[in-house]
Amino acid sequence: MRSDFDFSPYYRATIGFDRVFDLLDSVASQGGPSGYPPYNIEKTGEDAYRIVMAVAGFTEAELNITQKENELLISGHSHPSAQEKEYLYRGIAGRDFERRFQLADYVKVMGARLADGMLSIDLERELPEDKKARAIRIEAESGQRAITQ
Numbered sequence: 001m002r003s004d005f006d007f008s009p010y011y012r013a014t015i016g017f018d019r020v021f022d023l024l025d026s027v028a029s030q031g032g033p034s035g036y037p038p039y040n041i042e043k044t045g046e047d048a049y050r051i052v053m054a055v056a057g058f059t060e061a062e063l064n065i066t067q068k069e070n071e072l073l074i075s076g077h078s079h080p081s082a083q084e085k086e087y088l089y090r091g092i093a094g095r096d097f098e099r100r101f102q103l104a105d106y107v108k109v110m111g112a113r114l115a116d117g118m119l120s121i122d123l124e125r126e127l128p129e130d131k132k133a134r135a136i137r138i139e140a141e142s143g144q145r146a147i148t149q
Contacts, residue, residue, distance in 0.1 A: 023102055037097055047125040051101065056117035057094045065121060067109050072101040
């Protein structure tokens with residue numbers, strides 16, 4: 001499924017934003033979300049976030065979290081139980097899944113924990129010192145006094 005949004009007017013008026021438009025196009029073309037497993041994205045601080053995913057029935061060994069560059073991949077692969085069960089009703093989905101999230105630059109995974117069927121993944125944006133705003137001192141030309149008000 002391709003995005004119905006046309007980015008060409010923005011390409012004509014911007015330089016160096018190709019990656020942003022490619023990212024928007026790829027996210028829009030990923031197809032509709034399956035809704036499984038359900039998740040929340042929380043803002044926990046100025047540069048801190050948390051993804052909370054309902055993964056009832058999965059153990060730590062059946063879950064994988066991988067960050068490669070600006071993509072976070074969370075997957076679950078359930079192992080079939082040694083004892084086959086006969087279900088009269090099965091409302092707890094235990095099927096395999098993959099969820100992908102596109103991360104902004106400098107966002108990295110700080111940790112993950114599984115408790116009570118909820119997988120929590122903490123993320124934080126850590127700007128390098130050379131990318132942070134800094135004050136520039138203004139010097140007056142020699143022989144002239146700096147004017148202060």
